[in-house]
Amino acid sequence: MRERRMLMSVGALMLLLVLATPIGLAWAAGKQDLVVLLSREFGHLDPVDLQASDQGILFHLIFSYLYRLNKDAVPVPDLVESERIEKDNVTWTLTLKKGRTFHDGTPVNADAVKHTIDRMVDPERKAPQRVLFAPIKEVRVRGEHTVQLVTHQPFPALRYNLAHSNAVILSPTADRKLGKDFGRNPVGSGPYRFVEWVAGQRIVLQRYDGGPGPRPYWETIIFKPVPDTVTRELLVEKGEADVAVRVNPLDTARLSANKAVRLLVAEGARNAFFQLNMTRPPTDNLKVRQALNYAVDKDAIIKVVLNGAGSPSRTVLEKPLLGSKAIGPYPYDPKKARQLLKEAGADGATIDIVVSQGNHVQDAATGEAVANYLKAVGLKVNLKVLGDQPAYVELMRRREHSAAFIAWSPGTFDPDQVLRRLLWGENAGKPWNFGAFKDDAVDALIERAAGTLDPEARKALYEEIQEKIFAQVPWIFLHRLNGVSLLRADIDNLHVLPGVEILLIADARRTN
Amino acid sequence: MPARVGPLGLVLHSAAGGIGSVLVAVTLLAVTIGPWLSSHEADGFDMAGAFQPSSARHWLGTDQMGRDLLVRIMAGGRLSLLVGLGTVLLGIGVGVPLGLVSGGAGGKLDAVIMRGVDILLAIPALIVALAVIAVIGPGALNITLAIGLRSIPIYARIVRAEVIGLTARDFIQGARALGARPGRILWRHLLPNLAGSVVAISGLRMATGILTAASLTFLGLGVPAGEAEWGAMINEAKQYIRVHSHLVTYPGVAIMLSVLGFNLVGDALQDAINPRIRARIRSTGTN
Numbered sequence: 001m002r003e004r005r006m007l008m009s010v011g012a013l014m015l016l017l018v019l020a021t022p023i024g025l026a027w028a029a030g031k032q033d034l035v036v037l038l039s040r041e042f043g044h045l046d047p048v049d050l051q052a053s054d055q056g057i058l059f060h061l062i063f064s065y066l067y068r069l070n071k072d073a074v075p076v077p078d079l080v081e082s083e084r085i086e087k088d089n090v091t092w093t094l095t096l097k098k099g100r101t102f103h104d105g106t107p108v109n110a111d112a113v114k115h116t117i118d119r120m121v122d123p124e125r126k127a128p129q130r131v132l133f134a135p136i137k138e139v140r141v142r143g144e145h146t147v148q149l150v151t152h153q154p155f156p157a158l159r160y161n162l163a164h165s166n167a168v169i170l171s172p173t174a175d176r177k178l179g180k181d182f183g184r185n186p187v188g189s190g191p192y193r194f195v196e197w198v199a200g201q202r203i204v205l206q207r208y209d210g211g212p213g214p215r216p217y218w219e220t221i222i223f224k225p226v227p228d229t230v231t232r233e234l235l236v237e238k239g240e241a242d243v244a245v246r247v248n249p250l251d252t253a254r255l256s257a258n259k260a261v262r263l264l265v266a267e268g269a270r271n272a273f274f275q276l277n278m279t280r281p282p283t284d285n286l287k288v289r290q291a292l293n294y295a296v297d298k299d300a301i302i303k304v305v306l307n308g309a310g311s312p313s314r315t316v317l318e319k320p321l322l323g324s325k326a327i328g329p330y331p332y333d334p335k336k337a338r339q340l341l342k343e344a345g346a347d348g349a350t351i352d353i354v355v356s357q358g359n360h361v362q363d364a365a366t367g368e369a370v371a372n373y374l375k376a377v378g379l380k381v382n383l384k385v386l387g388d389q390p391a392y393v394e395l396m397r398r399r400e401h402s403a404a405f406i407a408w409s410p411g412t413f414d415p416d417q418v419l420r421r422l423l424w425g426e427n428a429g430k431p432w433n434f435g436a437f438k439d440d441a442v443d444a445l446i447e448r449a450a451g452t453l454d455p456e457a458r459k460a461l462y463e464e465i466q467e468k469i470f471a472q473v474p475w476i477f478l479h480r481l482n483g484v485s486l487l488r489a490d491i492d493n494l495h496v497l498p499g500v501e502i503l504l505i506a507d508a509r510r511t512n
Numbered sequence: 513m514p515a516r517v518g519p520l521g522l523v524l525h526s527a528a529g530g531i532g533s534v535l536v537a538v539t540l541l542a543v544t545i546g547p548w549l550s551s552h553e554a555d556g557f558d559m560a561g562a563f564q565p566s567s568a569r570h571w572l573g574t575d576q577m578g579r580d581l582l583v584r585i586m587a588g589g590r591l592s593l594l595v596g597l598g599t600v601l602l603g604i605g606v607g608v609p610l611g612l613v614s615g616g617a618g619g620k621l622d623a624v625i626m627r628g629v630d631i632l633l634a635i636p637a638l639i640v641a642l643a644v645i646a647v648i649g650p651g652a653l654n655i656t657l658a659i660g661l662r663s664i665p666i667y668a669r670i671v672r673a674e675v676i677g678l679t680a681r682d683f684i685q686g687a688r689a690l691g692a693r694p695g696r697i698l699w700r701h702l703l704p705n706l707a708g709s710v711v712a713i714s715g716l717r718m719a720t721g722i723l724t725a726a727s728l729t730f731l732g733l734g735v736p737a738g739e740a741e742w743g744a745m746i747n748e749a750k751q752y753i754r755v756h757s758h759l760v761t762y763p764g765v766a767i768m769l770s771v772l773g774f775n776l777v778g779d780a781l782q783d784a785i786n787p788r789i790r791a792r793i794r795s796t797g798t799n
Contacts, residue, residue: 300559372557385737
């Protein structure tokens with residue numbers, strides 16, 4: 001009897017806690033405050049690494065860039081007043097805008113630019129994002145507001161690299177003072193300054209009044225991690241939050257019927273595929289790789305698993321990347337798949353599949369569907385689903401898999417970065433070329449395209465590269481995922497970068 | 513003088529025990545022969561037929577991969593029941609001997625065994641299971657071990673208490689006085705008198721085993737992705753809850769009914785063995 005009573009009181013307490021959670025979330029919601037629900041908590045906000053693309057949303061608010069992506073994903077000058085490419089085609093002379101300061105009062109000048117780039121490429125730091133600045137050979141300070149960037153070879157995509165969400169310019173004073181703690185107390189010169197970070201609860205940003213131009217509308221922007229998709233949707237529907245990232249595509253019909261909210265769609269934000277292991281049987285065989293592509297019904301996955309929120313993937317460089325050329329998709333043809341497997345002597349072979357859970361919209365469900373399609377053509381399938389991102393990367397690093405799920409967002413909007421990370425021979429076996437794709441002809445073309453200044457010639461090279469890669473079938477091509485965010489209907493002028501799902505919040509406002 | 517009724521008769525006689533027995537019987541039949549009776553297969557995959565509501569062809573509808581939900585629930589119960597059964601066997605196989613030794617020997621050995629039991633009991637069952645799975649890896653046998661481990665102290669505790677109580681009773685003292693060897697006392701006197709309690713806990717442990725197995729697989733541990741298992745099915749379907757709630761509801765109901773069944777039977781057995789309640793049932797004919 002006593003036990004029962006105790007159980008009941010524990011139950012009542014838990015119920016209270018559950019009910020109290022939304023009340024806590026509703027904290028501080030003035031008219032000019034914006035509450036944004038993210039899908040996960042970050043470890044840090046240091047630009048040396050991009051753990052989750054949502055970090056980019058905060059980088060765009062806290063920091064300024066030399067070039068910034070506008071809402072059409074075109075790099076436009078941000079801190080740069082004027083640029084001049086010298087006759088040698090490798091020296092970029094940039095003049096910075098005057099009178100800008102970081103949130104700690106440090107002036108934004110040529111030294112800050114040099115410090116930021118040197119910090120990122122410092123070999124000691126092993127920054128995963130150093131690839132962004134890898135084309136830069138040298139940074140020369142030519143005056144208080146003049147800086148020269150010298151590239152190894154002519155590099156027309158430099159503006160795109162400099163406009164990547166992680167290519168922020170940071171305060172050298174704060175970096176020296178904070179050292180390792182910079183990532184938990186970031187200091188930039190963007191429209192919003194970092195105020196506080198309560199682990200697992202919220203990150204608070206406040207309008208920076210020392211900035212140039214008209215003051216942004218929001219006084220405070222509060223970010224909260226809410227991992228459960230349905231909970232994020234409910235909180236925005238109830239008006240307890242204003243924005244939620246990554247809506248479940250199965251809920252979009254219901255949500256569009258609700259007048260109080262609206263959906264913001266980033267078309268084809270990510271190219272989703274299974275990266276195939278090129279050096280381990282049976283996927284080291286071209287016919288097997290082709291068979292896997294014929295075996296999977298991409299359209300059915302888009303229709304059922306994604307509830308229509310995607311389109312078939314047709315190449316390794318999907319739109320909006322320069323030179324994107326639709327080559328695929330492979331039609332669904334299980335008969336042909338069986339025949340190819342037979343020819344390769346691989347009917348009934350075992351395929352080890354790794355898929356993440358919760359990193360991307362419907363990732364685990366997509367993995368299970370693919371596994372079922374492969375079983376249907378007579379393959380044995382080991383499906384591993386991992387919810388933990390570091391563990392997932394570690395598993396791919398060991399390369400004991402046949403196929404690993406990746407949903408890639410282009411990041412810089414230039415093909416060079418996508419190819420170098422996913423399909424470059426020098427990166428074979430390393431993140432994120434875990435499939436160890438390596439082709440000397442493709443590598444040579446990647447180098448050539450990177451240094452080609454004429455846009456048309458460059459485009460033609462990328463088209464050739466795509467055909468060469470597609471012919472070797474490094475992936476099971478699946479779909480382009482749409483990124484869908486949910487907003488309160490009264491929020492205006494909030495945009496999302498089409499390829500990377502980064503929300504641009506600074507210019508938004510509440511209309512009523 | 514009412515007719516003599518055995519413990520099993522008493523169980524069936526009580527309302528709760530009767531309902532419980534029916535639920536257990538239905539569960540057992542469904543998971544053993546159920547999947548054979550259907551023309552569908554538990555992993556018969558058909559993307560075009562996903563998310564169908566109940567129909568004459570698919571009684572409980574289809575899931576997110578177009579698989580028949582009823583067949584998956586019936587097939588999914590196998591692992592749950594096996595884990596439950598394994599839990600009970602492990603408890604009986606290891607916990608009962610430990611309890612006998614502890615209660616019979618007394619002294620230091622008793623103290624050592626009982627402190628071990630206390631330690632195991634102090635850690636929540638799910639945490640023990642999570643830790644064990646983390647070390648030995650997933651798989652049906654490993655889940656059984658992980659969950660069964662937590663049954664051992666419970667059996668040991670109860671058996672020890674019974675042994676201590678029984679050895680003080682006259683008939684055991686008498687047997688001793690007559691020169692019966694310990695083996696004979698154990699076999700002829702202790703074990704038959706213990707059997708009732710052990711059977712009664714087993715019903716309850718079975719229910720707990722099923723529930724813990726479902727909790728583990730709900731957390732994504734224990735069974736390979738895509739395998740038909742109650743907790744895993746709910747885990748995979750939970751994101752569809754607002755649009756296709758039947759995917760979560762039906763496996764949930766299966767867990768609830770089977771656990772309820774074993775709990776009711778366990779409770780009724782306990783009542784039937786408790787002499788005072790037994791006497792009341794015999795005199796009034798009701799519970």
